[in-house]
Amino acid sequence: MELKIANFKLNNPIITASGTFGYADEFEDFCDVSKIGAIVTKGMTLEPRPGNSGDRIFETDCGMINRIGLENIGIESFLENKLPILKKKNINFILNVAGSCFEDYFKMAEIANDNNIEAIELNVSCPNVKEGCLEFGVDKNALYELVLGVRKNYKGCLIVKLTPNVTRIEDLAIAVKDAGADAISAINTLKGLGIKLDFINGKFYKKEVQGGLSGKCIKPVALAQVKRIRQVCDLPIIAMGGISTLYDIFEFISAGADFFQIGTQNFTEPNCAVNLVCELEEFICKNGFKDFIELKTAIKEIK
Numbered sequence: 185m186e187l188k189i190a191n192f193k194l195n196n197p198i199i200t201a202s203g204t205f206g207y208a209d210e211f212e213d214f215c216d217v218s219k220i221g222a223i224v225t226k227g228m229t230l231e232p233r234p235g236n237s238g239d240r241i242f243e244t245d246c247g248m249i250n251r252i253g254l255e256n257i258g259i260e261s262f263l264e265n266k267l268p269i270l271k272k273k274n275i276n277f278i279l280n281v282a283g284s285c286f287e288d289y290f291k292m293a294e295i296a297n298d299n300n301i302e303a304i305e306l307n308v309s310c311p312n313v314k315e316g317c318l319e320f321g322v323d324k325n326a327l328y329e330l331v332l333g334v335r336k337n338y339k340g341c342l343i344v345k346l347t348p349n350v351t352r353i354e355d356l357a358i359a360v361k362d363a364g365a366d367a368i369s370a371i372n373t374l375k376g377l378g379i380k381l382d383f384i385n386g387k388f389y390k391k392e393v394q395g396g397l398s399g400k401c402i403k404p405v406a407l408a409q410v411k412r413i414r415q416v417c418d419l420p421i422i423a424m425g426g427i428s429t430l431y432d433i434f435e436f437i438s439a440g441a442d443f444f445q446i447g448t449q450n451f452t453e454p455n456c457a458v459n460l461v462c463e464l465e466e467f468i469c470k471n472g473f474k475d476f477i478e479l480k481t482a483i484k485e486i487k
């Protein structure tokens with residue numbers, strides 16, 4: 185199942201999603217992480233961040249809402265403490281990059297380049313603090329400028345992760361391609377609100393969490409967004425949003441995706457990605473497909 189995104193090699197198309205798989209070492213007790221095509225690190229910033237205080241997770245019927253707030257160890261600590269482990273254990277990884285202004289992203293790109301990090305994924309669902317806190321990923325001009333600047337500083341595989349919280353995701357996909365990205369990831373979380381009310385001893389109690397909705401409940405939205413991107417853009421698409429089974433993967437192939445990230449499912453099934461690698465391999469062998477590409481072509485041809 186050997187595949188490539190630009191010059192970045194993967195043994196298979198299964199990837200774990202940013203923020204749901206730590207820095208990989210946390211999952212070693214559950215599965216053989218090196219079998220996964222690649223892992224995406226937690227969103228990384230120039231400086232360490234503590235994340236949000238208060239409730240950060242809210243369970244919904246078929247998913248979850250999170251407001252983690254980009255808690256991460258910072259790039260310096262990543263290079264010193266996590267990168268050597270990933271290299272030693274032969275774990276293929278993509279660095280997820282976040283920032284508060286254009287310069288943060290440009291600097292992170294330069295650092296990734298200088299440290300020979302082979303692939304980065306830009307999380308563009310972050311507020312541009314210097315310019316009214318509008319997210320980079322909702323304005324096609326800002327997004328173009330951001331990706332262009334990163335591209336100048338970074339020679340490796342450049343992936344841009346789009347937000348679904350826009351009216352026309354097609355326009356953002358075109359901007360990303362025009363600016364020189366190698367692939368698109370879709371989708372990040374949807375904006376959601378969880379409210380839980382309890383009535384105890386004659387009094388109401390409320391828990392309220394506003395944040396990003398993910399998991400099985402967002403799969404139809406993700407499928408629609410992937411299809412819309414595919415209609416206007418020929419870059420490889422790395423799909424995510426509620427993927428947990430082999431048939432979820434097949435559905436995303438049918439919508440136009442090439443690679444697949446497993447996110448929220450990792451919390452309840454930490455070996456999900458490794459299981460899917462095995463199931464996909466088995467499906468290919470048992471059913472007489474030459475390789476993953478042939479399976480993908482067969483699914484895409486279904487009318």
Ligand SMILES: Cc1cc2nc3c(=O)[nH]c(=O)nc-3n(C[C@H](O)[C@H](O)[C@H](O)COP(=O)(O)O)c2cc1C
Nearest residue numbers: 201202203227250307371372398399425426447448
């Ligand atoms: C707890 C949590 C933390 C996340 N942190 C990040 C992050 O740091 N950077 C990022 O780009 N996406 C982050 N995401 C979004 C996921 O990578 C993914 O895009 C989204 O959850 C949809 O996929 P899923 O439904 O399979 O979880 C996070 C999601 C969750 C649930």
